[in-house]
Amino acid sequence: xxxxxxxxxxxxxxxxxxxxxxxxxxxxxxxxxxxxxxxxxxxxxxxxxxxxxxxxxxxxxxxxxxxxxxxxxxxxxxxxxxxxxxxxxxxxxxxxxxxxxxxxxxxxxxx
Amino acid sequence: xxxxxxxxxxxxxxxxxxxxxxxxxxxxxxxxxxxxxxxxxxxxxxxxxxxxxxxxxxxxxxxxxxxxxxxxxxxxxxxxxxxxxxxxxxxxxxxxxxxxxxxxxxxxxxxx
Numbered sequence: 001x002x003x004x005x006x007x008x009x010x011x012x013x014x015x016x017x018x019x020x021x022x023x024x025x026x027x028x029x030x031x032x033x034x035x036x037x038x039x040x041x042x043x044x045x046x047x048x049x050x051x052x053x054x055x056x057x058x059x060x061x062x063x064x065x066x067x068x069x070x071x072x073x074x075x076x077x078x079x080x081x082x083x084x085x086x087x088x089x090x091x092x093x094x095x096x097x098x099x100x101x102x103x104x105x106x107x108x109x110x111x
Numbered sequence: 112x113x114x115x116x117x118x119x120x121x122x123x124x125x126x127x128x129x130x131x132x133x134x135x136x137x138x139x140x141x142x143x144x145x146x147x148x149x150x151x152x153x154x155x156x157x158x159x160x161x162x163x164x165x166x167x168x169x170x171x172x173x174x175x176x177x178x179x180x181x182x183x184x185x186x187x188x189x190x191x192x193x194x195x196x197x198x199x200x201x202x203x204x205x206x207x208x209x210x211x212x213x214x215x216x217x218x219x220x221x222x223x
Contacts, residue, residue, distance in 0.1 A: 004153075043115070043201055043214030044154075089153060099212065101153040 002027040006090050006102035013080055013109050021075040021105045023064075023090035031092040033057075033066055033073040034099070038087045047075075047088070080109045114138070115204050115215035123221045130189040132218050134202030141207060143185035145169075145177065148199040148217070160185055192222045 007022040025031065032051045036044040048057030053068035062077045073090060090102040118133040136143065141162055146154040146169075156169030158177040166177050174196060178186045185204075189196055199219050203212040 041216065043203075043216045044212075045214070046211050049211075098156070101155075103151055103153040 002031070002092060002094060002098075002100050004090050004092055004100055004102035006088075006105050009087075009104075009106040011105060011107045013107070015082055015109055015111050016079045017109075019075070019077040019080045019084075019107065021088055021090075021107070023073045023075065023102060025071050025073065025090075025092050027071075027092055027094055029094060030068070031094045033064070034091040034093070035062070035064055035073070035075050036089040036091060036101075038089065038104075040086070044089065080107070082109045082111055085109045115202055115213050117200075117202050117215040117218045119218050120216065121219050121221075123223060124189075124192050126193060126222055128189075128192050128222075130192045130220065130222075132187040132189075132200055132202075132220070134185045134187070134204075134215055135183050136185075136204040136213070137183065138204070138206065138213075139182065140204040140213075141182070142205040143179065144203040144205070144212065145175075145185065145187045146201045146203065147171070148201055154201065157187065192220075194222050196220065197222045 003026045005024050034049045035047040037047045038044045048059040050057040050066035056065045064073050064075045087104045087106050089104045093099045115136045144159040145157045148154050160166045160179045176188045199217050201217045202215040205212045
């Protein structure tokens with residue numbers, strides 16, 4: 001069945017460091033791919049999405065490119081801030097009803 | 112902005128109790144969802160609903176039921192709470208079949 005695999009956390013970085021959180025998926029066809037973010041004490045918010053191969057989603061300085069050949073959707077940010085500390089979830093959807101989440105990766109950014 | 116409100120942020124219940132988790136959305140969305148979030152497991156879908164009085168099982172419905180008597184409210188019911196239901200519960204809503212989900216802030220339930 002469909003699945004999403006994320007790198008385990010926590011990822012610990014200093015402010016202004018480069019961030020990569022790896023995400024790979026298994027699915028037939030062409031799923032839509034998402035990154036959600038959960039700040040402390042809050043629900044999930046959609047961060048960015050991509051709906052077809054080679055699409056790049058971007059928001060708040062974060063980017064992720066839909067790579068069909070490597071079945072990946074890695075999240076990147078050039079310079080993280082303390083306020084980016086959160087849990088990040090990669091997810092896929094092959095139809096609009098089912099959203100399959102990865103296990104989440106906690107990011108901790110220190111000043 | 113759509114707001115999804117979960118009535119309780121934290122709940123502590125005893126084993127065997129009947130537990131109601133309430134979720135209300137204010138944007139007339141047709142679809143509503145209940146997930147549980149556990150460390151190392153991510154989010155797993157418990158139940159969802161397309162419309163009033165309609166419900167569909169998700170991936171882990173055992174031990175849970177739901178109620179949707181009004182469009183804006185979707186309740187998750189634990190008929191007889193057990194310690195393995197200690198978790199963070201997240202409600203979400205979505206407009207139609209193509210919209211994005213909006214999540215509530217979650218209810219952290221502890222069953223003792």
